[in-house]
Amino acid sequence: MSKFLILGAGPSGLTFANRLLEKGQDDFIVLERFEEAGGLCRSTDVDGTPFDFGGGHFLDVRRKNVLDFLFRFMPESEWNVFDRDSQIYIHDQFINSPIEANIWQMGIEQQVEYLKAIAVAGCNLGQDMPERFVDWIYWKLGSKVAEDYMLPYNRKMFGKDLNELGTYWLSKLPNVSFEETLISCLEKKAYGSQPAHAKFYYPKEYGYGEVWKRMADNLGDRIIYNEKVRSIDLDTRTVNGKYSADVIINTVPYAEFETIDGMDSEVRTLIDTLKFSSVVTEYHPENMDTHAQWIYYPDESLSYHRILVRHNFCTDSRGYWTETNLTRFKEDNAHPSFVNDYAYPLNTIGKNENMKTILDHLRSKNVYGIGRWGEWQHYNSDVVVELAMNLADSFN
């Protein structure tokens, strides 16, 4: 019996474990289903340079405590810093992202159409906020941004029935103001700020997976690889019938548990409501004629939704990779590809309330869910690192 049993060696599990070590606690085991650690943030080499399995991964600069922690494994001198240059391919041209700040880059006729639609968007007319996802997008952004970009892009990423999704996760999007958009079009310049990753780090010599690999190496044989978690007994805190601990830290998707003993039946049914989407990444060796690090493609006749322009952020590399929802992906033997079964936890209606019930119940049994899957949230890696550090610090 160990003090801690950590399920999953992605950024959440690796951070929690390494933070324990920093505090002098080494009575723990990590179980990982694959033969290597890093989860969605793993990298491999394709065509001589790094390729990030899980899609485009960039380290946001904003959390100093997280950077200090990660730089202990991979010093800042081993990272490049970039200003974000992301684009959208729409109406047969490239414009900068986010769309609402860069309508001025479209042709004049398009600008007029977008402005007309924004002027009568529900939020600008003071109409009540709708509850269904599709209506909400129209209300918030106007019919042009909704129909030409947000709805097709979200359908490509998350699946066809967008009304299954809640709107709570979009509530921080700013209203698209008619006045600001008009001024931006007249002055021919963007307004507002980048939503995320305005500045970010990416390793100079390696893929994004390197820092997590080093964290895993630091744990040595405390990680047991190729051990897929299948069952858990919450009352005895035993996993796969053989690993027991005082405290269990879960970072793996709940769908992975074929058996959960000791869970109230009502809570068990909530686990079945948790949904996710899968993403396939595929490598292409051609360079692209762009400075952008990544480009969004709302056009539904293209299977992929985003392209990562590898040669613009990965030293001495060439080519790009695509991100495609698994349900839209058609395998092409000419290009290496990787399936990420668990890519996006879906923000379905009622999910936050259901997760709160699940997490409270687990905590009452000394089992803690953390990270993208443990909490079923769209967390980026810097966020999960912070949460895992804080949780480890909460144990004495």
Ligand SMILES: Cc1cc2nc3c(=O)[nH]c(=O)nc-3n(C[C@H](O)[C@H](O)[C@H](O)COP(=O)(O)OP(=O)(O)OC[C@H]3O[C@@H](n4cnc5c(N)ncnc54)[C@H](O)[C@@H]3O)c2cc1C
């Ligand atoms: C397309 C895409 C782009 C992203 N871009 C960024 C970005 O630019 N910047 C950023 O910071 N973040 C980004 N993220 C988010 C980032 O991937 C996550 O925040 C991070 O990987 C979460 O870490 P985690 O440990 O919680 O989950 P994961 O990385 O999913 O790790 C979970 C671990 O559990 C293991 N596991 C699963 N099932 C089992 C089982 N049954 N038994 C044992 N082990 C199991 C997995 O193999 C994995 O190692 C992106 C994610 C996606 C999908």
